[in-house]
Amino acid sequence: MRKIHIAAGLAALAVAGWLLPPYYAGLVVDGLIFAIFALGVNLLLGHTGLPSLGHAAYFGMGAYAAGLTAIHVSQSFWIGAAAGIGGALLLGAVYGLLALRTAGVYFLMITLALGQIAWAVAFSWRRVTGGDDGLRGVPRPDLGIPGLLDDRNAYFLFALACCIAAGLLMAAIIRSPFGRSLRGIHENPQRMEALGYRVWLHKYLAFVLSAGFSGFAGVVFVYYKGFVSPEAASIVISAEAMLMVIVGGAATTFGPVVGAFIIITLSHVVSGYTDRWPLILGLLYIAVVLLAPQGVVALARRHLLRRAVR
């Protein structure tokens, strides 16, 4: 029953994307991109219990690697995606080794510093990345079928397919024995260690996989915008991805998707009325932490429950 609902919802979304005016289709594409990103962040934050303050590094890495590949090497989506995801996995593999030497507040600090180093590379390596002007003129990807991704609404379907693929893969990871061990590590690392699980290795793999998903989001992002600047790798984006996860509900499977759509929709709507979006976003951070630390879905459920009891 639930699967039918989800399938029907996705089909409705697909039709809507085809019919929507370009502005709204663009909003949904942004939502889909950040949904993939938030799914990746949540594997580490929600399921493993490691809050990273530098995940924009992998998002940026995916975007720059795919963008550079599209400009200099090949327009093929598959080659670009392999470069973007591969680059993010590699960066995650190196950064993970350093970051997992620390725990608690130091983990937050080191992921923040590592993220700033990635941002600094994008900013300073002008010859390759274009510096603060950004990387311009990234062409639409070639899927092997000519003319498929020429207009924006067609890209919508492509982004939807990417998001569904990422979501299914993430659900499979979370339900696998590996995913269950991550939950165990989140709850009680000492006991898992005593039971003979390799806690460090599980955390490391979760770190690298999470970087890979974030990189994939960057790939879909750069092909859509045709442009990426160092801002994509900045702490502002890292924090926003975290906020999306918390808003949707950390440690749930698809909560981050909900969170991503809530934040992206709000940013589009508010920016239409006022220039003060950063102010509203800041208030949103404060409100979420104080009022809905378990996410809005849990908040709504609790309210409904209370009403039902009455």
Added chain:
Amino acid sequence: MTFWSIQILNGLSLAMLLFLLASGLSVIFGLMRFINLAHGSFYLLGAYAGLSVIRVTDSFWAALVLAPLAVAVIGVALQRLLLHRVQSNELAQVLLTFGVLLVVSDLSLWIWGGLPQTLSRPAILEGSWRWGGIVFPIYRLALTITGIVVAIAIWLFLERTRIGAIVRAGVDDEEMVRGIGVNIGAVFSAVFAVGAGLAGLAGVLGGAMLGVYPGADFEVVLQAFAVVVIGGLGSLRGAFIGSLFIGMVDTLGKSLMPDLALFTIFVPMVAMLAIRPSGLFGRA
């Protein structure tokens, strides 16, 4: 010779500015286990408040007194109303104070505009001082001396006064201090006020040296965290040594290797965290 003496003085003055920021950040962390990203907002508010005071009174000295006081009041209000609600949850602290950082930075942009501005210095601190063929800009010299004086004052306060002893005891074992009947909540607020005030003072002094502009809050809070990480979270001595290190490395890096300027802060920070997370003088 002149090149090096100027570089060293520039490094020292930046280091003392960082120390004003990092000492508060570090003691707040050590005492309350609180990660305060909004510490950068205190710097920004100090600088902008100083700007407004100078516009009204035409006196740098008035700004130097009033702006840090105003920031200290804002800091305590923030701590009492918001921050104490997320005590003991690091992730919530980071997200909440990041939200405060965004709110303050956007409000400041709204009130004071987006153009870089510099606080005007009093005539007595303008110009430079020559000694044996070496030129010292007086403002930077004065800033360096101010930093050293403040460092000694904080040290004396922590080592020689009763409240200082309570703060040190709180850093070591908060529960025990609570247990013997000290109202640690009041101590928390007092320390927060002093930390915010020092960051506001750094804002006035820095705003007259480096200028104030949107984004300065992010910049300085990241530098201050690098200092605190290198020196060791919770250690005043660490904050001083860390400030000297980051101030010197950043100044020399910018003038000798401008292409790598952005890395001079974060590479040492990562190295320290990976090798010895508790920093030079921190207690794990």
